[in-house]
Amino acid sequence: MSGESPVHEPVVFDARTLPVNDNVNPYAFSVDLDGRWFLQKGKMIAYYGQIDFHGIGHGPLDHLIAASFHSPLHAADWVVAEGKGRLLLADRAFDVNSFDLDDGNLTVRSGNLLAFEPSLSLKQSIVPGFLTLIGTGKFIAASNGEVHFMEPPVRVDPQALVGWADCPSPCHHYDHAYLQGVLGGIRAMTGLGGASGEEHQFDFVGQGTVLIQSTEMLLAERNAGAVPDQAGVPGPG
Amino acid sequence: MARFRLEGSKVLAVTLAGGGDVVKAKNGAMVAYDGEMTFKKLTGGGDGLRGMVTRRLTGEQMEVMQVKGQGTCFFADRASDISLVRLNGEKLHVEASNLLCTEGGLRTGTTFTGLRGASQGNGLFTTTVEGTGLAAVLSDGPAVLLRVSSGMPLQVDPGAYVAHQGDLRQSFQSGVNFRTVLGEGSGESFQVRFEGEGVVYVQPSERNTLGGDL
Amino acid sequence: MPFRELSAKLVEARVAPGERLFSQRGAMVGYRGEVRFTPSIQGGQGGWMSMIGRRVANEATPLMTVEGQGTVLFGHGGHHVEVVELDGQTLCVEADRLLAFDGSLQQGTLFLGRDGGVRGMVRGQISGQGLFTTTLSGHGSAAVMAHGGIIQLPIAPGRPVHVDPQAYVAHFGDVRNKLTTALGWRELVGRGSGEAFQLELSGEGMVFVQASEEKL
Numbered sequence: 001m002s003g004e005s006p007v008h009e010p011v012v013f014d015a016r017t018l019p020v021n022d023n024v025n026p027y028a029f030s031v032d033l034d035g036r037w038f039l040q041k042g043k044m045i046a047y048y049g050q051i052d053f054h055g056i057g058h059g060p061l062d063h064l065i066a067a068s069f070h071s072p073l074h075a076a077d078w079v080v081a082e083g084k085g086r087l088l089l090a091d092r093a094f095d096v097n098s099f100d101l102d103d104g105n106l107t108v109r110s111g112n113l114l115a116f117e118p119s120l121s122l123k124q125s126i127v128p129g130f131l132t133l134i135g136t137g138k139f140i141a142a143s144n145g146e147v148h149f150m151e152p153p154v155r156v157d158p159q160a161l162v163g164w165a166d167c168p169s170p171c172h173h174y175d176h177a178y179l180q181g182v183l184g185g186i187r188a189m190t191g192l193g194g195a196s197g198e199e200h201q202f203d204f205v206g207q208g209t210v211l212i213q214s215t216e217m218l219l220a221e222r223n224a225g226a227v228p229d230q231a232g233v234p235g236p237g
Numbered sequence: 238m239a240r241f242r243l244e245g246s247k248v249l250a251v252t253l254a255g256g257g258d259v260v261k262a263k264n265g266a267m268v269a270y271d272g273e274m275t276f277k278k279l280t281g282g283g284d285g286l287r288g289m290v291t292r293r294l295t296g297e298q299m300e301v302m303q304v305k306g307q308g309t310c311f312f313a314d315r316a317s318d319i320s321l322v323r324l325n326g327e328k329l330h331v332e333a334s335n336l337l338c339t340e341g342g343l344r345t346g347t348t349f350t351g352l353r354g355a356s357q358g359n360g361l362f363t364t365t366v367e368g369t370g371l372a373a374v375l376s377d378g379p380a381v382l383l384r385v386s387s388g389m390p391l392q393v394d395p396g397a398y399v400a401h402q403g404d405l406r407q408s409f410q411s412g413v414n415f416r417t418v419l420g421e422g423s424g425e426s427f428q429v430r431f432e433g434e435g436v437v438y439v440q441p442s443e444r445n446t447l448g449g450d451l
Numbered sequence: 452m453p454f455r456e457l458s459a460k461l462v463e464a465r466v467a468p469g470e471r472l473f474s475q476r477g478a479m480v481g482y483r484g485e486v487r488f489t490p491s492i493q494g495g496q497g498g499w500m501s502m503i504g505r506r507v508a509n510e511a512t513p514l515m516t517v518e519g520q521g522t523v524l525f526g527h528g529g530h531h532v533e534v535v536e537l538d539g540q541t542l543c544v545e546a547d548r549l550l551a552f553d554g555s556l557q558q559g560t561l562f563l564g565r566d567g568g569v570r571g572m573v574r575g576q577i578s579g580q581g582l583f584t585t586t587l588s589g590h591g592s593a594a595v596m597a598h599g600g601i602i603q604l605p606i607a608p609g610r611p612v613h614v615d616p617q618a619y620v621a622h623f624g625d626v627r628n629k630l631t632t633a634l635g636w637r638e639l640v641g642r643g644s645g646e647a648f649q650l651e652l653s654g655e656g657m658v659f660v661q662a663s664e665e666k667l
Contacts, residue, residue, distance in 0.1 A: 045440070047391075148460070
């Protein structure tokens with residue numbers, strides 16, 4: 001029972017040894033900055049080097065909205081990190097992953113997107129609350145638990161959906177089968193037995209990849225920006 | 238001599254041999270034990286009268302218990318990750334709420350840390366641990382250890398700061414060319430700049446940040 | 452066995468015709484195939500006595516029945532999930548920590564702190580401890596949730612384990628339990644608080660403890 005306690009020599013990083021555009025651990029990501037990145041506010045935990053942070057759309061950076069954001073959306077939620085150094089990003093100890101797009105597109109829940117390279121452009125999805133990244137480059141997203149990838153056909157709890165790539169937008173699926181039949185009738189009339197909480201899913205079909213987090217607990221929603229109020233445009237929901 | 242062992246990354250197992258074998262731990266952080274254990278509330282937290290007075294003045298409520306006995310006691314705190322730090326005479330600075338457990342031979346006290354605490358809204362003081370032995374430090378997610386050396390200063394979000402060791406100077410950086418577009422928030426953010434020679438522990442979370450919005 | 456751990460926080464279950472699963476309502480995160488989710492009044496078997504037991508114990512955690520053919524992903528609240536295989540043993544687990552379990556397992560209710568019975572129930576209500584647990588027995592598997600992951604501590608004769616009731620997750624084996632308090636503990640946490648007591652588990656078996664003092 002006695003003897004030295006086993007203490008592993010901890011890994012100490014510095015500006016040279018921090019990973020280059022890779023995870024430090026499942027919850028922290030190290031960006032090798034040489035130029036610009038877009039960050040959601042509040043996600044920088046530490047940095048080495050000469051890095052300036054600017055609000056987007058402010059003064060000289062006005063043109064960035066046109067170049068990378070393509071819409072008058074949520075600019076106040078984003079900052080530009082500009083300079084040279086190593087930048088550590090994290091989000092409330094949630095799992096953090098980087099994704100590489102090669103002339104592709106991926107739609108992600110607005111609250112899950114942490115940062116992206118300016119070579120990607122960010123657009124509002126037709127689906128309210130989601131953002132679509134288009135082009136070639138790297139972005140970083142957080143999820144509550146590891147991200148799990150599934151191929152359609154699959155039905156997903158709305159709160160567990162992180163995003164999807166390449167496949168068509170999902171449709172709503174309602175499951176009220178248990179309301180049929182005699183017992184179901186009694187349930188429907190009396191409310192006895194309650195609801196399963198699984199009456200509604202997002203239904204994905206076609207070719208692509210669906211990203212699911214391991215819990216139905218949402219990350220804090222971010223404003224995905226207003227859409228023009230006009231006929232034929234789905235509302236913000 | 239207490240023996241520290243991590244069970245996974247979030248539970249600390251401390252085996253005590255009985256007699257004068259003792260550790261100090263964060264109040265209420267015991268989740269299980271076998272053998273015989275006794276628990277005692279330590280008033281004041283820091284050592285001696287000065288520590289007590291300092292705590293009274295600073296209002297830093299570091300609730301500490303003394304654990305004594307023979308067997309193994311398991312400590313955990315809200316699913317936080319745990320780092321073991323071995324001290325050989327150096328001093329460890331740590332946020333009071335991030336200190337889970339210290340070996341009996343270590344002394345704890347309080348020091349003034351300046352404005353960083355102010356931006357975090359939890360007082361101007363942090364806890365220091367000194368002596369020879371092991372300390373267990375909590376973080377929200379596994380801590381990342383970052384070295385500071387001459388010519389390689391480090392900037393840290395106050396909410397992500399957990400602890401530091403070495404000969405480091407802290408300074409308070411504000412308004413790093415950062416302004417919000419739509420006039421939301423204070424329009425300024427705060428960072429702590431560390432210079433000198435040492436190691437800073439940061440957590441992959443900025444949960445406590447009140448002052449910073451970056 | 453129908454459960455597979457996909458990550459620390461996500462399990463996959465297979466359902467086939469003629470089999471069914473129970474799961475906590477709202478804990479399904481995705482599925483493939485033809486699967487039905489039906490709210491369950493009783494949470495399966497156990498009959499009226501176990502229902503009353505749960506009512507008294509305030510342990511009426513809503514369950515749903517999962518039937519059909521396909522695969523279902525379960526996860527809840529960002530909690531860690533551990534799959535426990537039962538091969539004839541009885542698992543005692545707090546109902547709100549059960550993410551999902553085989554429909555073939557028998558359910559019951561047990562009071563922790565005194566070995567069950569009416570007196571135990573009364574004591575439980577007086578002290579407001581609510582230390583009732585669900586029991587699962589038979590052959591099958593159960594997915595159990597914990598805040599921050601689980602450590603398993605063996606219980607051996609002459610070597611009881613004391614657990615903070617807030618951090619207690621589940622146990623199995625030939626284990627007796629009672630509420631005790633360690634020297635100095637009540638002064639530490641305050642006499643009025645529900646944390647003043649610890650759960651002493653003795654006999655032979657295993658207890659699961661989570662890395663947190665937060666109830667789910």
